[in-house]
Amino acid sequence: ERLANQIAAGEVVERPASVVKELVENAIDAGSSQIDILVEEAGLKKIQVTDNGEGIAEDDVENAFKRHATSKIHSRDDLFRIRTLGFRGEALPSIASVSYVTVETAVQGMKQGSLLRLEGGKVIEHTPAPLRQGTKIIVENLFFNTPARLKYIKTLQTELSNIGDIVNRLALSHPNIAFRLVHDGNKMLTTAGNGDLKQTIAGIFGVQTAKKLLAIEAKDLDFTVTGYISLPEVTRASRNYISTIINGRYIKNFALNKAIITGYGSKLMVGRFPIAVLEITMDPLLVDVNVHPTKQEVRLSKEPELTKLISKTINERLRLENL
Numbered sequence: 001e002r003l004a005n006q007i008a009a010g011e012v013v014e015r016p017a018s019v020v021k022e023l024v025e026n027a028i029d030a031g032s033s034q035i036d037i038l039v040e041e042a043g044l045k046k047i048q049v050t051d052n053g054e055g056i057a058e059d060d061v062e063n064a065f066k067r068h069a070t071s072k073i074h075s076r077d078d079l080f081r082i083r084t085l086g087f088r089g090e091a092l093p094s095i096a097s098v099s100y101v102t103v104e105t106a107v108q109g110m111k112q113g114s115l116l117r118l119e120g121g122k123v124i125e126h127t128p129a130p131l132r133q134g135t136k137i138i139v140e141n142l143f144f145n146t147p148a149r150l151k152y153i154k155t156l157q158t159e160l161s162n163i164g165d166i167v168n169r170l171a172l173s174h175p176n177i178a179f180r181l182v183h184d185g186n187k188m189l190t191t192a193g194n195g196d197l198k199q200t201i202a203g204i205f206g207v208q209t210a211k212k213l214l215a216i217e218a219k220d221l222d223f224t225v226t227g228y229i230s231l232p233e234v235t236r237a238s239r240n241y242i243s244t245i246i247n248g249r250y251i252k253n254f255a256l257n258k259a260i261i262t263g264y265g266s267k268l269m270v271g272r273f274p275i276a277v278l279e280i281t282m283d284p285l286l287v288d289v290n291v292h293p294t295k296q297e298v299r300l301s302k303e304p305e306l307t308k309l310i311s312k313t314i315n316e317r318l319r320l321e322n323l
């Protein structure tokens with residue numbers, strides 16, 4: 001069982017950023033309104049995620065670290081949710097198998113909370129803890145027992161930028177949750193969590209950038225698209241500032257990114273990319289869930305219709321500004 005977890009860890013936990021992603025997604029799933037992420041040495045020393053969500057009941061804490069012990073009900077209508085939640089009860093055991101984990105969690109209405117400590121997936125302590133609503137998970141010494149994996153880790157700077165990227169996107173796709181990311185004592189981002197996408201963008205890309213955004217709104221029979229795009233003068237040297245969110249989940253789709261860029265036409269300089277955050281709503285059945293489970297890439301039915309809608313909307317919006 002522990003070997004199986006280590007093998008699964010190879011797929012689920014590629015790097016510190018994947019741990020952050022899994023822990024934060026769990027915090028989101030737990031209905032949190034505030035998620036604090038504290039990272040040391042780009043996550044290799046320590047990753048701590050604190051939420052104010054529903055918590056894990058005393059009887060379930062150890063179970064959460066066993067394989068396929070998901071508490072999340074997977075209905076057929078929930079196909080898209082299943083995919084984005086990822087690993088169906090594999091994340092926690094995988095993470096625990098390659099690190100030291102401490103969990104403090106409590107469920108409101110219970111007499112007490114619980115504290116669980118594991119080393120390399122093995123429970124070494126399970127005791128009562130104070131009643132503090134929510135869950136705090138600390139992951140330390142990541143990859144301590146998998147030196148081969150450690151060797152693949154790029155520079156701390158690259159790892160940190162991967163972490164920043166994933167937290168940015170999770171925050172952008174959940175404007176109603178207040179996020180805070182701190183690295184080695186330095187605040188990297190805070191979002192208000194008041195549901196306002198523009199303010200969330202300000203928290204992530206800066207207030208000055210947020211002042212140079214255009215609101216986008218489009219609708220056809222199958223899709224609703226809302227969000228913000230930057231003025232053509234506000235560009236970046238990388239596509240990383242383009243975010244697409246489908247039904248509340250951040251996704252990667254090459255064609256959608258291209259559609260956004262196409263919408264700008266010749267207004268973008270070569271090698272420059274806009275800042276854009278688009279929230280797209282569609283029937284979940286139009287989202288193909290059958291792509292690589294650890295990647296956020298999705299395939300879309302009616303993709304040509306959607307890309308055309310996006311390009312056209314952006315093009316018209318820029319023309320409205322006489323740009």
Ligand code: ADP
Nearest residue numbers: 026027030055064070071088089090091092135
């Ligand atoms: P999955 O998210 O696919 O269910 P995980 O291994 O990520 O699998 O988590 C296992 C279970 O642990 C979850 O189903 C959930 O019940 C519980 N859990 C994990 N993190 C949290 C959290 N922050 N708050 C509440 N419950 C959690």
Ligand code: MG
Nearest residue numbers: 022026085091
């Ligand atoms: Mg999970």
